[in-house]
Amino acid sequence: MTNFQPLELSQIETITSMMQDFYAIDNYPINIELSKRLFQEFISNENLGKCWLIYSEEEIVGYVILTFVFSFEYKGRIAFLDELFLKETSRGKGIGKNVIDFIKKQTADLNVKLIYLEVENHNQNAQKLYLGNGFETHYRKILKYKPS
Numbered sequence: 001m002t003n004f005q006p007l008e009l010s011q012i013e014t015i016t017s018m019m020q021d022f023y024a025i026d027n028y029p030i031n032i033e034l035s036k037r038l039f040q041e042f043i044s045n046e047n048l049g050k051c052w053l054i055y056s057e058e059e060i061v062g063y064v065i066l067t068f069v070f071s072f073e074y075k076g077r078i079a080f081l082d083e084l085f086l087k088e089t090s091r092g093k094g095i096g097k098n099v100i101d102f103i104k105k106q107t108a109d110l111n112v113k114l115i116y117l118e119v120e121n122h123n124q125n126a127q128k129l130y131l132g133n134g135f136e137t138h139y140r141k142i143l144k145y146k147p148s
Contacts (some may be wrong), residue, residue: 002098007051022085064084081117
């Protein structure tokens, strides 16, 4: 059975360890100390979003993070599914679908109008998960600007 518990301050070490594993998949840089500080800020301000640890059979097997944005186009709060990570040993067991079902319920409870997410082009399993659960390929191109 899959369960979800909101991240607590005492669990920041646990989640940043998993985050390090997640980022290593695509060789993304990570500053663990900065990530810990960001989680402290994130947890203390519910307007920024929500984070849950994912449990299977009472063992932590991953995490999921929703961040919030206000959109006039979509008439209110939208969410960015910022990260969904499952430990390698927990993939392919239906837990990902359970996470998506949970997120859909949470977005309804949180009055979220739309969920955005990014998927690496090479991550076919994640794309299959999302597309098979009601997500659509967005017709717009996402651009970014990073101040120096």
